[in-house]
Amino acid sequence: MRRAVVSVIGKDQVGIIAKVTTVLAENNVNILDISQTILQDFFTMMMLVDVTNIENLDSLQAKFDGISEEMGLKINIQLEEIFRTMHRI
Template sequence: MKAVITVIGKDMVGILAKVSATCADANANIIEVSQSVLQDYFAMVMLIDTENLNVDLARLDENLKKNVTGMQIHVMHEDIFNSMHRI
């Protein structure tokens, strides 16, 4: 199964590094990253493979929020996007 991590907020140094490190700790394989910076506004969407995750999704969400402060972070199972946007 796959999950989507989104990170939104003011751009600063090391966001991607912190998110990636937290994913690696949880044994989540990063499949794809897409990010954009518009003026100072940072938005990143990351698709991860959660097949071999060593914590549950809720814990990964907590860890990300702890490690990457000052940003809006969401970890959501990919099915919610598939069901809402695909027929």
């Protein structure tokens, strides 16, 4: 299984989860774990997803970029091993 981390940060508003998960569902990406919280007006969400059937994450990132621009969010997707390496303490 090949896994990736999706992070979403921005001002809380209606439809964030719906739009992000719609992109995942349309691309046959399963959510393995999810955590989200709202801190005052700020929304944060982290998801661990199965991207075994996705050859290149750039196409998903491009779709997330459209949502980011539309909703004023920061959405990133990166392979789990890259995420772990970048955030190692």
